[in-house]
Amino acid sequence: MDILNALVAFLNFVFIPAASYGAQLALGALGVTLIYGILRFSNFAHGDTMAFGTAIVIILTWGLQGLGVNLGPLPTALLALPLGIALTALLVLGTDRVVYRFYRVNKSAPIIMVMASVGVMFVMNGLTRLLIGVDDQIFTDGARFVIDVRSFRDWSGLDEGLALRTTQVLTLVVAVLVVWALFRFLNRTKSGKAMRAYSDNEDLALLSGIEPERVVRITWIIAAALMVIAGTLYGLDKSFGPFNYFQMLLPIFASAIVGGLGNPVGAIAGGFLVAFSEVAVTYPWRKIVGYLAPDWQPDGLLQLLSTEYKFAVSFMILIAVLLFRPTGLFRGKSV
Amino acid sequence: MSGNRQVTSAASRWRAPVLFLILAALFFAEGTFRNAMFSGSWNISLAILNMGLISAITALGLNMQWGYAGLFNVGVVGFLALGGLAPVLIALPPVEGAWGAGGMRIIAALVTGIGSLALASLVWRRGRGKVGALATAGVLVLGFFLFRWVFDPAVAAIEANQSARYGNIGGLGWPVLLSWPIGGLFAAAAAWAVGKVALGLRSDYLAIATLGIGEIIVAVLKNEEWLARGVKNITSIPRPVPYEIELQRNPDFQSFANSWSTSAAEASGIWVKLCYMSLFLVVLLAIILLAELALKSPWGRMMRAIRDNETAAEAMGKDVTARHLQVFIIGCGVIGMAGAMMITLDGLMAPTSYNPLRYTFLIWVMVIIGGSGNNWGAVLGAVLIWFLWIKVEVWGPELIGLLTAPMPAGAVKDHLLDSAPHMRFIAMGMILLLVLRFAPRGLLPER
Numbered sequence: 001m002d003i004l005n006a007l008v009a010f011l012n013f014v015f016i017p018a019a020s021y022g023a024q025l026a027l028g029a030l031g032v033t034l035i036y037g038i039l040r041f042s043n044f045a046h047g048d049t050m051a052f053g054t055a056i057v058i059i060l061t062w063g064l065q066g067l068g069v070n071l072g073p074l075p076t077a078l079l080a081l082p083l084g085i086a087l088t089a090l091l092v093l094g095t096d097r098v099v100y101r102f103y104r105v106n107k108s109a110p111i112i113m114v115m116a117s118v119g120v121m122f123v124m125n126g127l128t129r130l131l132i133g134v135d136d137q138i139f140t141d142g143a144r145f146v147i148d149v150r151s152f153r154d155w156s157g158l159d160e161g162l163a164l165r166t167t168q169v170l171t172l173v174v175a176v177l178v179v180w181a182l183f184r185f186l187n188r189t190k191s192g193k194a195m196r197a198y199s200d201n202e203d204l205a206l207l208s209g210i211e212p213e214r215v216v217r218i219t220w221i222i223a224a225a226l227m228v229i230a231g232t233l234y235g236l237d238k239s240f241g242p243f244n245y246f247q248m249l250l251p252i253f254a255s256a257i258v259g260g261l262g263n264p265v266g267a268i269a270g271g272f273l274v275a276f277s278e279v280a281v282t283y284p285w286r287k288i289v290g291y292l293a294p295d296w297q298p299d300g301l302l303q304l305l306s307t308e309y310k311f312a313v314s315f316m317i318l319i320a321v322l323l324f325r326p327t328g329l330f331r332g333k334s335v
Numbered sequence: 336m337s338g339n340r341q342v343t344s345a346a347s348r349w350r351a352p353v354l355f356l357i358l359a360a361l362f363f364a365e366g367t368f369r370n371a372m373f374s375g376s377w378n379i380s381l382a383i384l385n386m387g388l389i390s391a392i393t394a395l396g397l398n399m400q401w402g403y404a405g406l407f408n409v410g411v412v413g414f415l416a417l418g419g420l421a422p423v424l425i426a427l428p429p430v431e432g433a434w435g436a437g438g439m440r441i442i443a444a445l446v447t448g449i450g451s452l453a454l455a456s457l458v459w460r461r462g463r464g465k466v467g468a469l470a471t472a473g474v475l476v477l478g479f480f481l482f483r484w485v486f487d488p489a490v491a492a493i494e495a496n497q498s499a500r501y502g503n504i505g506g507l508g509w510p511v512l513l514s515w516p517i518g519g520l521f522a523a524a525a526a527w528a529v530g531k532v533a534l535g536l537r538s539d540y541l542a543i544a545t546l547g548i549g550e551i552i553v554a555v556l557k558n559e560e561w562l563a564r565g566v567k568n569i570t571s572i573p574r575p576v577p578y579e580i581e582l583q584r585n586p587d588f589q590s591f592a593n594s595w596s597t598s599a600a601e602a603s604g605i606w607v608k609l610c611y612m613s614l615f616l617v618v619l620l621a622i623i624l625l626a627e628l629a630l631k632s633p634w635g636r637m638m639r640a641i642r643d644n645e646t647a648a649e650a651m652g653k654d655v656t657a658r659h660l661q662v663f664i665i666g667c668g669v670i671g672m673a674g675a676m677m678i679t680l681d682g683l684m685a686p687t688s689y690n691p692l693r694y695t696f697l698i699w700v701m702v703i704i705g706g707s708g709n710n711w712g713a714v715l716g717a718v719l720i721w722f723l724w725i726k727v728e729v730w731g732p733e734l735i736g737l738l739t740a741p742m743p744a745g746a747v748k749d750h751l752l753d754s755a756p757h758m759r760f761i762a763m764g765m766i767l768l769l770v771l772r773f774a775p776r777g778l779l780p781e782r
Binding site: 041115250318 | 479538539551558761
């Protein structure tokens with residue numbers, strides 16, 4: 001019985017939160033890694049563009065809620081998602097046209113593109129503030145739980161409760177669908193193959209008649225979709241804070257680098273690795289250990305690091321990878 | 336940033352003096368004229384200038400890294416915050432009983448932590464293959480638990496000591512000016528650790544690693560209450576200059592203020608700010624002098640040669656990574672010093688105020704706009720951008736108010752008026768993008 005209790009506590013406090021957070025990170029890291037693979041720079045505006053796209057989705061959601069439209073148990077934000085993606089994609093294509101294309105055509109150093117992305121980050125941050133203000137927003141509606149603590153306890157007769165929120169299930173389902181669609185696109189369609197060819201070797205891709213600007217456009221559209229989906233899922237799961245997304249930049253970059261920059265499979269693995277390490281290191285294990293070893297009464301919480309240091313975890317993983325395997329676990333682009 | 340030199344024309348010789356004169360005129364206008372654009376208060380004008388000078392020193396540090404060596408450091412906020420720790424630990428009076436409660440134990444813990452890291456790196460270098468990796472991981476894990484075992488009781492003891500008023504380790508009671516170079520040393524030490532790991536890899540890895548260390552340093556300052564009381568903040572950091580209230584009580588100063596036909600209250604504020612300004616100017620000019628001498632020395636030419644063509648420099652037998660590490664540490668030291676000066680000026684250590692947008696990316700805007708690689712450019716860009724950053728917050732709402740005046744009152748007008756202060760983020764981003772695109776060498780290009 002105690003083992004079951006420990007297992008339920010583990011699922012409830014470690015596995016489920018880490019899995020949904022990992023899915024959000026993986027989607028974010030996929031966007032970073034695609035932009036890196038095709039456009040060959042680290043996009044510092046990623047976090048703030050996520051915030052901006054999410055802000056659009058929230059405003060559309062409010063509009064839909066005002067009209068009385070809803071999806072029953074699912075959050076209304078899902079309905080707003082396609083239009084939000086379209087608007088963000090337009091904006092991102094616009095920034096590419098007025099900002100990044102110039103440096104691409106002139107073959108500027110990647111670091112100049114990174115610098116330009118800092119400028120875009122400022123603008124996006126300002127636009128988000130203009131659009132939705134600086135306060136936290138909660139825009140989730142529909143059913144809150146798939147399984148809630150009380151009914152799980154009644155059903156199982158265990159001391160530990162298990163809560164599974166709708167947004168967590170939704171995150172995982174959407175992430176799986178998005179990743180499936182993305183890989184199908186990359187592996188099966190002509191455009192996807194063109195993208196991979198361009199990422200592997202630009203000159204050879206040009207020789208085979210691939211149009212670079214088209215590849216770049218498709219990349220931005222996919223990246224915008226990934227950004228808005230990841231941002232909206234994160235906002236539904238936690239809450240939308242315009243400044244939370246900038247702070248996600250570090251775990252997202254860490255995930256992308258851990259997996260190998262430019263490698264989509266690596267980005268997904270990296271996202272889950274970072275998320276699970278973050279949760280495992282900052283979770284107080286006292287309760288679970290108490291079930292497994294009732295005779296041992298430790299003094300502390302058995303927490304390796306306090307929750308505020310979760311950035312340190314992504315940082316440590318990042319440093320370890322940089323030291324021992326700079327191309328990432330899945331062999332991304334060369335150093 | 337680009338290496339191609341241009342022939343110095345007559346126009347460019349006058350460029351720097353003219354631009355600095357315009358800048359001086361802006362501050363003069365802020366101090367003298369009272370209208371929609373300027374406040375007409377010398378107290379405000381000098382307050383902006385003082386913060387501008389600190390930004391200038393920060394920008395100089397960043398300019399050494401980016402302008403001389405092409406290193407992309409986005410952890411400025413962290414090094415600035417770490418430098419700000421120095422006035423707290425050096426200049427504050429000691430807290431009674433804090434050292435007795437756990438001071439030695441804290442030091443023992445830090446020695447344990449650093450020692451196990453050093454041991455781990457030694458084991459890693461000596462060891463081979465899987466056994467070596469396992470031994471390194473074992474040393475790290477054991478070291479971590481040993482560190483926590485020594486560290487945690489000490490922290491609890493110090494935080495329990497007079498927790499309402501202090502609960503921190505306290506300072507040494509040394510003069511606050513001494514804390515400025517020590518703040519630089521703190522930041523330089525952290526820079527050494529980051530640089531050792533991230534330099535020598537691809538350029539954006541350094542960016543991401545510094546982004547991380549910046550966040551972590553700020554998180555440490557927020558959470559380690561034994562160090563600087565965390566989010567409870569530290570106030571009343573000793574000043575190197577007189578207090579306004581003492582000046583106002585001094586009859587000599589009162590008559591001096593009357594002779595300038597101002598009130599003692601206003602004159603004391605201006606006097607204190609002028610004292611700070613002189614201190615900051617001394618530091619700023621000393622750093623510029625040293626930086627210019629270094630830039631014109633063989634070392635400076637080598638740094639720029641490395642920046643412009645790493646492969647060629649390497650072929651000439653230069654150790655590129657070691658030189659990068661050197662300049663990264665020096666630049667971070669300067670940034671740390673600016674952080675210590677900022678805390679001294681504010682008299683307050685509030686870790687929640689360290690926002691990367693303001694303390695990292697705004698400094699970047701300053702360096703790029705001033706002219707990367709040019710020390711005077713960094714100073715000009717820093718003071719100018721800081722002035723604009725403060726004033727756009729005032730001008731934005733006024734401009735929007737003017738533009739929306741004909742509009743009927745309603746939700747749209749209210750929203751526009753509310754959001755006007757956020758315009759400065761868009762303005763700064765736009766300025767950065769425009770300069771990067773159309774004048775990548777900045778206001779004062781590198782000679």
